[in-house]
Amino acid sequence: MSETPDVGYSQNEIMIAASARQxxxxxxxxxxxxxxxxxxxxxxxxxxxxxxxxxxxxxFGARPERLPLSIGDPTLVSGSTAVTSMFELFAYYLQxxxxxxxxxxxxxxxxxxxxxxxxxGDYAKPKVRLPGSGGACEIAINxxxxxxxxxxxxxxxxxxxxxxxxxxxxxDPAHDRARGWWGSGPTSVVTDLGTYGFDEExxxxxxxxxxxxxxxxxxxxxxxxxxxVAGDLGETSPPSEEELRLIRExxxxxxxxxx
Amino acid sequence: xxxxxxxxxxxxxxxEAVAELVRxxxxxxxxxxxxxxxxxxxxxxxxxxxxxxxxxxxxPDVIYDQMIGGGVAKKLxxxxxxxxxxxxxxxxxxxxEDADPEPxxxxxxxxxxxxxxYVAGASNLPFFPIRSYYESDIPSVNPNIKPMRSPFEDxxxxxxxxxLRPDVTIVSCQRATKDGDAQIWGLLGCQKEAAFAAxxxxxxxxxxxEESVVRRDPNRTIIPxxxxxxxxxxxxxNHPSFTQGYYDRDNDFYVKWDGVxxxxxxxxAWLKEWVYDLSSHRDYVEKMGAAxxxxxxxxxxxxxxxxxxxxx
Numbered sequence: 001m002s003e004t005p006d007v008g009y010s011q012n013e014i015m016i017a018a019s020a021r022q023x024x025x026x027x028x029x030x031x032x033x034x035x036x037x038x039x040x041x042x043x044x045x046x047x048x049x050x051x052x053x054x055x056x057x058x059x060f061g062a063r064p065e066r067l068p069l070s071i072g073d074p075t076l077v078s079g080s081t082a083v084t085s086m087f088e089l090f091a092y093y094l095q096x097x098x099x100x101x102x103x104x105x106x107x108x109x110x111x112x113x114x115x116x117x118x119x120x121g122d123y124a125k126p127k128v129r130l131p132g133s134g135g136a137c138e139i140a141i142n143x144x145x146x147x148x149x150x151x152x153x154x155x156x157x158x159x160x161x162x163x164x165x166x167x168x169x170x171x172d173p174a175h176d177r178a179r180g181w182w183g184s185g186p187t188s189v190v191t192d193l194g195t196y197g198f199d200e201e202x203x204x205x206x207x208x209x210x211x212x213x214x215x216x217x218x219x220x221x222x223x224x225x226x227x228x229v230a231g232d233l234g235e236t237s238p239p240s241e242e243e244l245r246l247i248r249e250x251x252x253x254x255x256x257x258x259x
Numbered sequence: 260x261x262x263x264x265x266x267x268x269x270x271x272x273x274x275e276a277v278a279e280l281v282r283x284x285x286x287x288x289x290x291x292x293x294x295x296x297x298x299x300x301x302x303x304x305x306x307x308x309x310x311x312x313x314x315x316x317x318x319p320d321v322i323y324d325q326m327i328g329g330g331v332a333k334k335l336x337x338x339x340x341x342x343x344x345x346x347x348x349x350x351x352x353x354x355x356e357d358a359d360p361e362p363x364x365x366x367x368x369x370x371x372x373x374x375x376x377y378v379a380g381a382s383n384l385p386f387f388p389i390r391s392y393y394e395s396d397i398p399s400v401n402p403n404i405k406p407m408r409s410p411f412e413d414x415x416x417x418x419x420x421x422x423l424r425p426d427v428t429i430v431s432c433q434r435a436t437k438d439g440d441a442q443i444w445g446l447l448g449c450q451k452e453a454a455f456a457a458x459x460x461x462x463x464x465x466x467x468x469e470e471s472v473v474r475r476d477p478n479r480t481i482i483p484x485x486x487x488x489x490x491x492x493x494x495x496x497n498h499p500s501f502t503q504g505y506y507d508r509d510n511d512f513y514v515k516w517d518g519v520x521x522x523x524x525x526x527x528a529w530l531k532e533w534v535y536d537l538s539s540h541r542d543y544v545e546k547m548g549a550a551x552x553x554x555x556x557x558x559x560x561x562x563x564x565x566x567x568x569x570x571x
Contacts, residue, residue, distance in 0.1 A: 033343070033344055034344070056370060057292050057293055057294075057446050057448070058292070058446055058447055058448070059446070068344075069343070069344035069345075069508070069510045069513070070293050070343035070344040070508070070510075070513075071293070071343065071344075072292055072293020072294055072343065072446055072508075073293070073508060074294070074445065074501055074503050074507060074508060074557070077445045077446060077503055078560050079560075083444075083445065083446065083447065084447070085447045085448070085449065085451065085452075086292060086317075086370065086374050086447070086448055086449050087374050087375070087378055087449065087452060090370065090371040090374060091371075094371075095371070095389070095390050118367075118396070118397075123396075123400050125356075126355065126356055127356070128352075128356070129340070129347075129351075129352045129355045129356050130340075130347075131339050131340045131341035131347075132337070132338060132339055132340050132367050132369075133338060133339065133367070133368070133369040133370070133395075133397060134318075134338060134339035134369070134370050135339075135369060135370040135371065136369070137369040137391050137392060137395050137397060138369055138370070138371045138389070138390070138391035141390060141391055141393055142390060142391075163396050164394070164395055164396040165395060165396065165397065166395065167393060167394035167395055170394070179393065179394075180415075181390070181393065
């Protein structure tokens, strides 16, 4: 992990703030645990007050009163809009196209936003056995937008995945448009170093902004391919005082995910 | 289905239910998505040293880490293998990564694929079609996930998964009658589908209640007694998982399990202390201590009442 000068906020805090701003105007949001959970709760209190938090455990419209450790925490149930069976959640909400945006991450991502959450090494004799798909494969295919939050490193931003759990862009946008899926590859990636979009012509991950104090060389040192860089490369806006206050005082006072 | 006993014979102990209904070589599903995971049944299966089971569960969770590390299973069918919010499941990983102490056969799906396997099993269908797995490597390592075309005009490509029909499904619930009519609120997971799909069903409840309690609120009945073979009243059966309204998820336990399971010696010592050296879940509850259970008890948050109406 790269060295960061003391800028008054942590790497996780700028990842959370940058991701939350991308949820402006979104409605039904499939939330993961950890950073995405804080991102979505921050967005609900700032740029996206109408955001509905949806959890694969079967909860629509959650209003968690504490930071949930798992996506099945009882605090997600109490006070929610609806609790459904998992079949209903995956079939009627996700597969039918009601989910506007979802968060995914993984042990490995490639330049087209394909994700590996299954194994490091060979499938039959893995070096590290990872959790597997969970809902990720169908989320990647059926959510209308997918956003990725991941820390950047050579071992996680790789030229070739060891296993493709969840499909991203194919590298051929004409093919992607003909897939007929609700979603078709991630729309953004936020890391501890910068933010990325995906090029419309090639479907390739493209660096859009660097976080304050981060250099292009640092980005290159922490990924397994030479990244495409936007012509108008900008700087990520640092978290505002209000965003930091919400994160530190309301959303993660113990600093479980944000230190 | 069909061989279910008369109601008065269904209420039994965990020891007897597991001894009679879980057999070596069976496919066993202990379902419950984060919520209502019946650890008490898993511990009893370990204690009775059942062998060569095929264990099915969407999220194997700490209970299957304990059972698989405890040597009861030869195969695992799953869709997400981890300790939620914490990390990996070390006993299972040792068997998959290093065949330590012996190999573990695996068959993996996505969540939606697993849910729909139970739906097909419960519905007596030969397969269930879903829009998932496109351009994923998962079907390449699992021949039970197959692409097919819609027989109708648009010819849409979908993936089919086969029915899953466990020999035994064990589900927990808040309350049940002596006939096995089970009521659940909070996260529903795929308990209903897994129960209807199974050949034999054990219902475990926090409280046995009178039939009139269920009949006053029939919408909350997830599993009717007609598909249930045994009913076990077992308070705190789901710890360190939780029962909505009864006790909280013991997150500290899940965090600590990571350290316990990392080392086979501390893993074995835990199983000895908390499973083999105890005779039943009642001992476990007592050993954990009253203060522990007090800490996990939530403040009440009652639902409003609804008017079903009386139509005499």
